Amino acid sequence: MPLLLRLRKLLFSQPSLHYTPTITHINEHQQHHKSLTTTKKNNNNKKKKLSWRSCIDCYCWFVGYLCTTWWLLLLLYTALPSALPVLESPGHRLKHEGLHAHHPVVLVPGIVTGALELWEGRPCAHGLFRQRLWGGSFSEILKRPLCWLEHMSLDNETGMDPPGIRVRPIPGLVAADYFTPGYFVWAVLIENLARIGYEDKNLHMATYDWRLSFHNTEVRDQSLSILKSRIELMVRTNGDRKVVVVPHSMGVLYFLHFMKWVEAPAPFGSGGGPDWCAKHIKAIINIGPAFLGVPKAVTSVFSAETKDVAFARAVFPGLLNSNLLGFQTLPHILRIARTWDSMISLLPKGGETIWGNIDWSPEGVYHCDLAKRKLIAPLFDDKAFSSNRSDGRIGFRIEETTNYGRMISFSSPSAKLSTCGSKEHVKSTQTIPMKSSACRETWTKFNDMNEDQIRSVAENKVYTARTVHDLLRFVAPKLMQRANAHFSYGIADDLDDPKYSHYKYWSNPLETKLPDAPEMEIYCYYGVGIPTERSYVYKLSQSSKCNNIPFQIDSSVDGNERDCLRGGVYFVDGDESVPSISAGFMCAKGWRGKTRFNPSGLPTYVREYWHRPPSNLLGGRGKESGAHVDILGNAAIIEDIMRVAAGANADEIGGDQILSDIMKISEHIKLHL
């Protein structure tokens, strides 16, 4: 590339070399001779015109030059035989080992990765029938942003489509193989599975509208019924071999919901009988599971500031951070995100028992430096992280606990603070909506709050995983009202209580029992070694313009170098989106052995994968990545999935593979089992 640039510069300068003064002089002379009658004024005019034209000419020449070189290179590139050494894919290797497709495989995509297309829309969406609104190139966002927003958001009362708009998930593997062109989600796994003989008949993508609450996907699209029917069909047509289910991210919760739904009796459930799962499912391989929710979901609902969720990155690269458009974009995102019920399914579950309270958290003594060191030590001579090592303080640890339990705090971490009783402001003064019309266009709920209320939120200083729900109920009452009808975040005291047969508990592993299927295996596969958001320091935002969100992550707060606090966010070990406590706890402790959540004693396995960033730009997203989505391209994880799909059991792939402190952390959690 630099060579190309230099070459271009060289060539570009050449034409200007020709314009030597002598030549121009001669030229001028000639012109004078030829047109003696022309006045000076005219000449001036002409000069201006000519300079303008020559500038255009040069520009055109330059563009043409660029294009031609580009095309030539492209031509050369395509003409070259693709003899570049390609790393042997796991599928290739395992095929040589003699592995064959055995169990049918069901893939369950997570939030935002599934594509959505338009089936019926407002006049502004003319010509988009059956075109992707979500996924693909996202070109409509740039072309008609408001129209797009209108079609992507749901009705904020019912959580369903607004009248006259039908946006539906795309069925089939195409729905989530690539999120945008070139950004794979499931494609690598699918390709490897195909090598050992999988194809459409024994590989199914369980797509669903990830914006809806899980129960509503059945009510509106019958997605759960379709999934049930497909699994039954695949088991029947593949010689009664049970399926291996591979859910990812939120798909994990969706499949938990499915397992309860399929065995529940008819009005709410499908009436598949109590042994449906035992008869149809061999194993569930949860990838990057968000069993207990993610802290990131809190901020995305609270202030739309999830800095690195996949969708924000893909949709608005850079745009979010720009000051110019920032305060326009964020409220819009907040508005549509708040109409999506599924966001609420990702709120942290289990309250303070799991996530810690003001003074305590299970991760208590986690060292961010330590995580890094562990990550890089076996791999490189940590050149990339030499700055951390060079200060010589790496060996020197301070046993200082981080207050991860304080999920949202409105102060600097050092300040001593009072605990909160957040209930009090819920009941406070009646809402006085601001009457600005511009404000009402963007529905963010904050418009319904007045200054005092906003201040009272901030005065409460600290919110834990339990009180954060009260906070959200206060700032987004409609959202939480819908949420409470579809999801629950508690811990069951008595799982046999008849109230737990309601569907809103089905996606919470702490309020449901696993199905009675002693032979079924549950795997938790997730990446570790990436700092992952765990709790936040907030501040009130300065400007009080109407469209502004009154709360902001206080990005000026930084801890010292050893500290896990950076840019107002406390980090912990995880896969960039899901902290390992959420991904691993259920498999490591909650369901391990016979517990009240796992009465039939399903075997569970934890397999962790260290994150190793791609060594160079050519590595793309890496074959050893542990990041939340990129892990689907991780060669080790793909191999493990394929072995299980080809009939191996957990012992054959090596049982647990624990690299983080998940066991220790789980020990800290005092949950009655």
Add this chain to the structure above:
Amino acid sequence: MLRRRKPEKKPEQETPPPALASVSVPASTTRPARWSCVDTCCWLIGWICVSWWVLLFLYHAAPASLTQQVTEAVTEAITGPMPDPPGSRLRKEGVTARHPVVFVPGIVTGGLELWEGRPCAEGLFRKRLWGGTFGEVYKRPSCWMEHMSLDNETGLDPPGIRVRPVSGLVAADYFAAGYFVWAVLIANLARIGYEEKTMYMASYDWRISFQNTEARDQTLSRIKSNIELMVATNGGKKAVVIPHSMGVLYFLHFMKWVEAPSPMGGGGGSDWCARHIKAVMNIGGPFLGVPKAVAGLFSAEAKDVAVARAIAPGVLDSDLFGLQTLLHIMHLSRTWDSTMSMIPKGGDIIWGGLDWSPEEGYDCNDKSKTDNVPHASEDFQARVDNFHLNKVNYGRIISFGKDIAETASSNIERIDFRDAVKGNNFAHLNASCHDIWTEYHEMGWGGIKAVADYKSYTASDFLDLLHFVAPKMMQRGDAQFSYGIADDLDDPKYKHYKYWSNPLETKLPNAPDMEIYALYGVGIPTERAYVYKLAQPAECYIPFQIDTSAKGGNENSCLKSGVYTVDGDETVPVLSAGFMCAKGWRGKTRFNPSGIKTFIREYDHAPPANFLEGRGTQSGAHVDIMGNFALIEDILRVAAGATGEDLGGDRVYSNIFTWSEKINLQL
């Protein structure tokens, strides 16, 4: 990529121009002299690119509704007001989605994608080999041929290659980019409330035989399970099935399969169809086969099948590649079992013998009567003359020479070919011929001569002919399909799956409430019989050719370029599409013991008025009829709950009832 890079680089280059501009003012007038050719070239490309981008940018920057309005206004100015699409109109009438809808695509319209291939197909994983852009045909033709053809013994995939049908609505909404198949119908159904959960595209691998789709892909099981699911999740409302072209036969097969007991069938019980299907709306159904399949299998010369048109427009006709391409196509299509499902069924009883045919006396110029009313009287006289001159012997599906085709049967001396010795393998040492498997090189000169000496073939003779010229292919075919007429439908042998797709050898299911529609276009000359000649011997060639020099006496004749045409939809003659619904199944017959109601809806072909209309909204052509507004409206109404009587019963333009009368079939 390129476009995005441009703005980044621009500021970097902005620095030179100021200096440059001041100096080069007068220079630009003499630019051509000093700018080299390359520079000028670059300048030109740049200029084109820039203006293109500017236009593109303007186009995209303009609000979408505006561009839409402009294009609509332009179209309207030229063509007059556009008719409202039936979906929008019916929605205003209050018609809404009711019954779930199942589409069954026909041959060649379904997309196929690669799941496993040879090294030459590197990088094509899950890319379409069939459908879409067909880009690979040009890029690596031999690789493509290798992957598209099937094993010629088993009729299944060759080892190491897995080409599978695309699933979902995308499989057949568009065949190639911009060439719609089901898309228009889908869009109109969506307008009255249909969506993915109430529509299902029953895509299958159309290359392999119907029973093999179940054996290999479990396609029939999938269709069964999906219909059951849709009926269950839509409150028990039965499905409306819409098969097109060969999908009609496929769905006949499905209906027998689903009720047959388990080892061979789906084990759905004898009332499965009654419980799950409201209506079968067959579009352009070749119930009794198509004569075009004859020419296609015999000499790969079905001139206008979608295959040839899509793959090699023009190339086929060129002399340079002609021989090679045809051989390749023959090689390809002869490995496809499904093409044999379209061989004319029912033999001489349906298609006519040497001296008679049901369509006898059809006037090929019939269309001109309606077109040129003022000249009707002159025309009439001419037609009366023609009638006596051109009594076309449609029954002779293949005749060697125009004279044979026209003379009385007593004048034809036929020498039976069936026992003829095939003679020496005249291409025995030619490697290139062996690569291309057509079986003709195994026939020898003696065999070819014997075929030509038989002079004239009827529908029944033709089957023997195929057995003679392509024994391996017909061996596969006989295991999967049957072309006869059953004497006794209760004979236990008819439980075998090879009879299931032949309406003359099966009973319809016991479902008195079900309705069967035959929807097809009429008014287009359709291939019905051929005049053949022997081709000039060459090193490696197809020995028979359609005699394109054979022409009728005048321009009104049915014989053009060696092909006798009859009324139809360009591919399927009226007889094949309509006979079963007009007579074979009408009322209670032995083929329809429970008396399922049948309806015939014909759509008279009207070509698009001008280029802007695309493929027209009143077309009757085999595939284009899927965009016919009248047909779409009928389907929408039935899907929304109407019955055949609500639509107005039969709607007939052709002579289908008179022709059916002439067919002497025991019912």
